[in-house]
Amino acid sequence: MSRKQKKRRSSRPATVALVSxxxxxxIAIYAGNSGGRDAGPLTYPTYTDAQIQQGEVHYQANCASCxxxxxxxxxxxxxPALDASMHAWHHSDALIATMIRQGGFMMPAVGPDxxxxxxxxxxxxxxxxxxxxxxxxxxxxxxTP
Numbered sequence: 001m002s003r004k005q006k007k008r009r010s011s012r013p014a015t016v017a018l019v020s021x022x023x024x025x026x027i028a029i030y031a032g033n034s035g036g037r038d039a040g041p042l043t044y045p046t047y048t049d050a051q052i053q054q055g056e057v058h059y060q061a062n063c064a065s066c067x068x069x070x071x072x073x074x075x076x077x078x079x080p081a082l083d084a085s086m087h088a089w090h091h092s093d094a095l096i097a098t099m100i101r102q103g104g105f106m107m108p109a110v111g112p113d114x115x116x117x118x119x120x121x122x123x124x125x126x127x128x129x130x131x132x133x134x135x136x137x138x139x140x141x142x143x144t145p
Contacts, residue, residue: 062110
């Protein structure tokens with residue numbers, strides 16, 4: 001008696017479907033972020049000079065030792081940049097505030113007792129490094145006009 005050999009299923013259709021899905025998702029993300037030439041003016045919150053200056057004081061005293069004086073981070077130590085070069089602008093103000101107050105991942109809580117205004121000042125300072133398009137995208141994510 002001979003045994004029937006099991007026919008081996010190819011994983012190729014699943015791989016093709018997965019790769020296709022990723023490509024479609026990336027195209028959708030790119031189209032959503034790169035469009036806007038005809039979408040009207042970019043809108044995002046603005047902050048006073050005093051808020052930005054006070055945010056710089058808090059940032060330099062509490063954040064710069066890890067994230068860098070200009071927010072460039074430290075890739076060797078896996079400390080993300082907060083400037084326009086990485087993903088900080090993909091996070092809502094609420095998430096950034098939570099990270100400052102409670103820490104997260106490898107980041108310690110640097111401002112657990114900070115007031116809402118102090119948090120806003122640091123966020124205002126960080127946003128000065130972002131492009132207008134990044135600021136507008138982050139404002140939509142944060143639910144602010």
